[in-house]
Amino acid sequence: MENEPKNLEGTVSSEKENAEEKNKAFQGLLSKLNLQEYQSTKLRLQDVLEIGSESTENWTPQMLGDLPWHFLRKLMALNGTARNTSLGHRACDDEGSSEEAQIAGEDVFSFNDTDIRESLHPLDVLCAVLLCSDSFLQQEILSRMSMCQFALPLLLPALDIPKCTLMLWAMRDIVRKWRPHSLAESRGFREESLVLTSMPTISFVQLGSCSFSKSKLLNDVLSPSQQHHDFFIHRDMESGNVPREIADGLVEISWYFPGGRENLDLFPEPVAVTNLRGDIESHWLQFSFLTVVSSAVFIVTESMSERQYTLLSFLQGSATKYYFILNCKNGNSKETLEFLNKLAPVLNLSKSQLLVKDSNTNNAGFVQKLKSAIKSITSSTPKRMNLEAMAVTARELGIQVDEDRKECQSASKRAREITVEIKDLAKCKREMLRLQGDLWEKLAKVEKELCRMRRQGETATEDYKCQLREKQLDLRRQQNQCDLTDGLIKFINGIGQLPSIEKHYFLKWMKFSLDHIARENLFKLRDRYKGKSKMAGDDPQALAMLDKLISTTSLGTEHFMRELGQFYEAECSMVKEADKAECQRQFIYLPGIAADLMLEGFPMELLDGDSSNIPLQWVTDVLTELHAKLGGRSRLLVLTVLGVQSTGKSTLLNTMFGLQLAVSNGRCTRGAFMMLIKVAENFQQELGCDFILVIDTEGLKAPELALLEDSYQHDNELATLVIGLSDIAIINMAMENATEMKDVLQIVVHAFLRMEEIGQKPNCQFVHQNVSDVSAHDQNMRDRKHLLEQLNEMTKAAARMEKQCKKVNFSCIMDYDAEKHNWYIPGLWHGVPPMAPVNMGYSESVCELKKYLIDFIKKRSRDRAPKDIPQFVKWVESLWNAVKHENFIFSFRNSLVAEAYNQLSMKYSEWEWHFRKEIYLWVSEKETVIQNQTSEKLQADALSMLENEAQEKLQHEKQKVLDNLQDYFESGVSNLHLIEKYREDFIRSATCLRNELESYSENKCEEAIRIRKGQLMAENIQTSYMQIIEGKVDRVLDECRNKKHKLEHEELKLEFENMWRETLSELKFSSLQKREIYREMESQLRKDLANRGSAVRQKLQESGSLLFHGIKNFKMKKEYLDSAWIKTMKKLLFIEECETAVHIEELAKSLIDEGKRYTEEKVNSRVDYDEIYCRELLNIINKRLQDEDVKKLGTTACFEVDLKIHILGEAAWRFQKMHKDFIKQNDPQCRLEKLKPQYFSTFTDLYLEKDENQTRARDFCDQCLKPALVVYINKRLGIEIVDDILNKAESIEYGNRTFFQFTVQKKLLEEMNFDNYVKYIKNYDNFVKTWIQRRMVDHYRETKCLGELEKNILSTIVKKVREVLEGSKNEKNTTVLAFLNNFCEALQQDLVISKDNLLGIQFKNTAKTGQFCANIQTFLLDLEQEILSQFGGLDVHTKLSNLPLKPQDEIFKRVFGCGKQCPFCKVPCEAGGSDHKEHFASVHRPQGLCSYRYLDTQKLVYDICSSEVVSENSFQNSDTKGKLHPYKDYRVYYPDWRIQPDPSIEASDYWKFVFQKFNHQLAKSYNANPADLPRNWGKITETRALEGLKQAFNMK
């Protein structure tokens, strides 16, 4: 250094000492600030951005250690008070001490305790923080300081070495915008990176000590008139007077930028101002630097000594202009002047270069003087230099430059290699990023067309879909054939192979260069456009053009990432198509790289704003990778922002979370970006999530632009997607423009409405920007009311547009509270840019909002578990899919919703079965009790009492279901809010179930009582006969005993026989009346058809007795078809007669089956015939004939008559036989005969005086207990089987209807049997019944565990029996008669013991109860074995047919559901519960599968309804009365069906495969021609079909 003063040279030792001292000071400071740990491992940006518990606190620093964090947090929030270092008042201390002082009688005032509050100089804190930060945090700190218009550190004192560091890198990110006066006319502006902008620099340094503040002076100079701003910290600021510990030698820099208003601007061009802290003497290096880079240096001094003079004279020859500001204070000014005069020739000083200030100088005047001095410098074409050039000087002087780190330099080189080539942005994009241009845009269009089918034209839907699919694949193939371009390879190397720090540098460098190029480009473009738009006036067309141009020529790292995404996606689809082997994949590692970037806080593109498309595969895989990297701990809260273009959305997010989203004028954010903000470990629990995912979106278009393009659609899509993903959505509004606001609100309301419909209810916060008054909230009360009214109005309009008819208003569709969820935020700038700092009010309001949001998140996560990444991915997928379709609501399907719904309906099925079981058991118990009733007890009001009891029970059980439902919805199972809207369905279903069971139980009880009454009549007669017989037996016994000799067995028998014969002949048996059932039924049928006209009557007459019907099969006849109806149908719909005939025959067959089932059930219950049975049969038929579907067939009265006759005829002879059997069973004589052996054995035993106890006990077991136990087992077995099956592990298939469908279809695919498929499709309910029965029988045959069930049932009841016996054992004195009565009484709810047999047992029974019981107990063991082996001998099938409650029917009810079928393809409904509002099915199938065909060609139709409902096609059928109706509006005719478009092309692969496989067989069996199936259906393999099935049913 030539001009370095000698006396500073050679003092190495003092320099060393100096350094040591400095280091000591620094260490001291660090320990005060608690920053030591960051001396080696620097603070990173992420550390500062983490959300911790302090985010919700009002945070004032209390200790010195709080100061750095206070600074960082406030700065991140752009708060103007960030540099404040005063510590929080310890208010109570203060008061306390003054009071204490008074009490103690001390003086209140004294000098020493004034204000020596412990604190630090702000610059010390700043330096310490910067020294402890890594270069990325430094960069962020400086960028934010620049926004706050704080002076920035240019040369930062370094500590371990006596040098300092030039903060070039740290300022790299700052971009400033200004309007030089040369552009004032044209209203153009300049925008440039600060470090690249050349301008004159004016430096201010100080010589010796000085009592006036040059910083303050500078602030006065730089501040705009009427608005003072502290660019530099000065001693009159808070803590500005605290002695500096390390900040001496710091050089700060600040700038003046003109705004293009000549009378207001200080200077016409930008000027930089630097300020060296401390004396030049001790900071000569810094000073030398300044003398080289500055156009002028102002030296402030109060006095000058000899030494100082000498020092300054070394500056001789310097190119810089020197000015002196002399602050005259006391006597020595004269001496100083002398020195200055001596210096004048050396430094080329002129008169104007000395500014004298004394105590009389008017400050304002002085400032003015200084300003003109500067102005004259700038107007004299001074030296201009930018920061990059300064760095060169710095290096020459041995000053470090922060950019010189090895990593930074090599990263810069890498980035330059890519960007150096770029001249023309549009061209570069075309050539370097080929995949995302035309190809990707075309792909986006095809993907949307696949959903919207707008240009389908005449092509058949499935064919058109195939074509599109081919096109899609072709585009992907083209993409896949592209090679990576050179630039891209370098980019991948940059982000893929470098260590984290270098990668970071690399990405930053990329950004800086690309931004720089883009700015230059834009500048030119604007210029060119300026001319055009001037000609056209301010016409929107030109604006729109410009807007478009800006977007096509913008280039950022996101474009590179997007390109990688496309490479990845193209490869994926090739692999999927098997065009590429898994092992050939080149790009499989890319998602991992992108996930890393996200983790490091880089924004990731979610929606590509250029093509309006989401690269779904890419996004999914990146996020999945991210989830894996997080070890599965990825609970997210999603926060988004929406609003009109350029209303400061990105700025808001940047301020709130310290993010670095791109911010600028014009459409700046494109599409949507997501970013992760980490929640501090110790705060995750409290906040309920691990990350906050922030989504920044592209601004919605201004209305004038919206008119021009199709951008309304784009905006709508964006809003729907983003709001759908949100937990919290911030709607940003700049208050000034009412129409703009209305437009945005409309879009937003639509999106919210859609979300409500699908169960997603995000919270919504309105942010009104640019409202500054403190009273804003109150003043705007009216506005808020007005806003709410408007919102309500819009909501209603939107609901109408979405074709919803329900009444809604805004707060129904979102979580919105007008009072709490409206925020008024003042404008961002305090004053006029470019010199305006960020408004404190802005920063603080945003901070308030943030606090509120964090609090809100805490509360919200308590009652709703936040989604994790896999769930988020599913949301993206399903929302995007629905958005692509036109009709969002009906297209939306989300696997999470489906999963939650499936879980709920599974639960509901359980509750339903429980309810049923309770009622079944109750009814069976009551039936048993009724059967045990003797006449006196079966009173007239027995039924109504039972009914009351039933009501209570039903109510109770229903309530249980409702309670379960309630509990379930409060259980915190995930995603419950999504299915909230289905809750009503299940509540209604519970009521419906209750009603069903009510009529079931009433019918059962009624029937039981009726039957019992009939039995009692017979029993009474019986009893009287038995008494007579018993009297006779008694007499004969006496006679025999009186005979002298002992009678042999033969003789006894003879005596007994004689007595029996005589008695019977004496008795006049009044046997039961025999009825002619078929006649009774005939008359009932006549009554049923009485008012159907003479033709019917005649037909009935002709048919003759029922006895002759129902034997042969039912045959179709021509007269069953209404010929007039058939004709119209044929004309309208081309429905052929034969087709209708087939349907009618099917109907008849199914009704006949049902009749048979009913009859059989009655016959099996072995009761007497009752006319109710016939009535019931007729009811079944009549009800079915009233069905809408059946009415459509146009059957004739003749059909009805014949069908009824057939069904009743078949029933008649069975009922007749049943009646006959009953009479036979109950004929008194027969019954008596049956008892004969027993009487005889009692008789002989009595005569021989054998111990009859044992025999009697055995008889009791055999004849009374055994049959009762068998009946008991059968009664329970059905219920137990259902329980058993549902509790099996595999029972998931019966869990709900969706699972069942999946299982069945999967099994069918495995078997691949044509007949089975036909049965499944055509005769669904029968198929299901057979299926269940078959599975059940197979299961029990295989496992043989039915025996186990029987054993369990038996042992429970036997245990009960034993208990009763045990209880009676010790009763010595009771008679057997009494015992038996007790016994029956005790078990009256469980066992029906035959009264006849009991009487026999009681006859002449003198045994002692105790003994009798003991005997029974011994026999009981054998009895149990006997019963079990009897059951064991039966085949499973027989066993099942013996059960009064058929388990297969119960399971059928469970899986069959409402039984409705899709009006187009007949696929069964899968909705849960029995009373749902909408029917739906997971997959629909090609219509030809259920025999639909084209009438002209008779070829089977292969259209799928789920595709048709989004196509332009129409349908016609009898519901539309043959008129064509657009498929899209199918809900006009089928409002209770929800047919959702396929979530993916693959979902219908299953049925396509089946159709393809059986096309010819189907055609043959339906008497049609095979379909011309689209070619690529043939490519579907069985594996893919199964995959499709799994996907459709959401199975893993």
Ligand SMILES: Nc1nc2c(ncn2[C@@H]2O[C@H](COP(=O)(O)OP(=O)(O)OP(=O)(O)O)[C@@H](O)[C@H]2O)c(=O)[nH]1
């Ligand atoms: N006057 C004023 N300017 C603002 C305010 N908020 C932001 N800006 C400026 O407006 C410009 C646009 O801000 P951005 O944050 O990019 O706006 P945006 O809504 O994200 O814009 P797009 O993403 O392009 O839709 C920037 O230059 C901001 O500095 C404000 O409240 N008042």
Ligand SMILES: [Mg+2]
């Ligand atoms: Mg933005």
Ligand SMILES: [Zn+2]
């Ligand atoms: Zn369908």
Ligand SMILES: [Zn+2]
């Ligand atoms: Zn249904």
